[in-house]
Amino acid sequence: MNPLLSRLQPYPFERLRQLHAGVTPNPAYKPISLGIGEPRHATPQLIKDALTGSLTGLASYPGTLGEPKLRQAMSDWLARRYGLKVDPSTQILPVNGSREALFSLAQTILDPSKPGATVLCPNPFYQIYEGAALLAGAEPWFVPSDPARNFAVDWAGVPEAVWAKTQLIFVCSPGNPAGAVMPLDEWKTLFELSDRYGFVIASDECYSEIYFRDEAPLGGLEAAVKLGRHDFKNLISLTSLSKRSNVPGLRSGFVAGDAALIKPFLLYRTYHGSAMSPIVQAASLAAWADEQHVIANRAMYREKFAAVTPLLSAVMDVALPDAGFYLWAGIPERFKGSDTAFSRELFAAYNVVVLPGSYLAREALGHNPGAGRVRMALVAETAECVEAAQRIVQFIQSQSH
Structure with missing residues (x-):
């Protein structure tokens, strides 16, 4: 067996199941889960129609590069969304979701034969970053986050000796779990460091289309062009x-x-065998070519966040994020920073599942930056999210007496 597999840590949701094992939630309440970030709004009909209308594609092997018309649709979307000119023949590849690509990109980029091969990860973070680094034979280095800036990554906290060994950094903007968007001046800093030390920047932007203010989040490629880096060097x-x-x-x-x-x-x-199915390509083309369903989807998230955030902010340290579909909330002092106790007791009393923040981070520099917080995924319909928020308020108020 690959000995590196033994270095992988349990996924947060497995740890959550273990935390709740043996707990019988209050039967007076129907279960509501805010634990997993799985979108639960209806899939647009146009995507379903494109999928079922292309079943003849099952009779042929797909090419890894993808169909030219799909890559053109992706290039067109980048032009509409960010004002970019991206060559669909040399600068775009379809992938089977961002998780698969984040992992396989690390295996492509990293050279573990170089002493101290290092990958920088935000902290808190998406656990695929860590697993991708470890299985490529590199060491993850967890970059501290700044609670004063909505847990934005503190790139200035990375020592020069670490930068010198870094081969790859993962940027998540909008961030998971706190939803912070990285500004242009921080992109400028990272590009300058990349030029100096030669590392690659992987910009994970899967939450870019769920935002709550008029200005859409800045993307990495967009930042590069604004700074005159039209070749997207090392990005x-x-x-x-x-x-x-x-x-x-x-x-x-x-x-x-x-x-x-x-x-x-x-x-x-x-070689990896990751070509996208022709029927998935057809459905993807339809999705990238249409923006109306995205606007409607964003409006639903704005509605529920506007309803839920004020309820929770009255009893928790939480505010509307820049983007994404999570609330990153500080728990009350009564729990003495134990986000796991908060999650377990809430589940038992009110049948609501939230994810302990410490499960989304690693102790680094003597501190776990997720400790004392919980992540709530507002992915269900508005009424269910509001009911969950009301139960959380009741739970916290009941604990204060």
């Missing part, structure tokens, strides 16, 4: 249809950026 952006179009089961997204990185990534993927 790969990853995005997905899962959250944007409510199709997590479709497993569809794309990567775009530096053609000098896309070429070896295509070679790796050809």
Whole structure:
């Protein structure tokens, strides 16, 4: 067996199941889960129609590069969304969701034969970053986050000796779990550091289309162009249809950026066996070509966040994020920072599931930045999310007496 597999930690949701094992939730309440970030709005009919209307595609092997018309649709979306000019033949690849691509990109980029091969991960973070680094033979280094800036990553907290060993960094903007969007000046800093030390930037942007203010979140490729980096040197952006179009089961997204990185990534993927099914390609083309369902989806999230956030902010340290579909909430002092106790007791008393924040982070520099917080995924319909929020308020108020 690959000995590196033993270094992988249990996924947060497995830890959550273990935490709740043996607990019998209050039967007076129907179960409501805010634990898993799985979109639950209806899949648009146009995507379903494209999927079922292309079943003849099952009779042929797909190419790893994807159909030219799909890559053109992806390029067109980048032009509409960010004002970018991206070559669909050399700077775009379809992928089977951003998770698969984040993992396989690391296997393509990293060279574990170099002493101290390092991957920078935000902290808290999406656990695929850590697993991808470990299974590529590199060491993850967890970058501290700044609670004063909505848990934005504190890149200035990385020592120069760590930058010198870094081969890849994962950026998540909008962030998971806190929803912070990285501003242009921080992109400028990372690009300058990349030029100095030669590392690749993987920009995970799967939450980019769920935002609450008039200005859409800045993307990595967009930041590069604003700073005159039209070749996207050492930059790969990853995005997905899962959250944007409510199709997590479709497993569809794309990567775009530096053609000098896309070429070896295509070679790796050809051997990896990760070509996108022709019927998924057809459904993806329909999704990327349509924006109306995205606007409607965003409006539903805005409605529920506007209803839920004021309820919870009265009893927890929580505010409207920049983007994404999570609330990242500080628990009351009564729990003495134990986000696991809060989650377990809430589940027992009110049958509501929330994810302990410490499960989404690692102790680094003597501190777990997720401790004392919980992540709530507002993915259900508005009424169910409001009911969950009301139960959480009741739970907290009951604990204060």
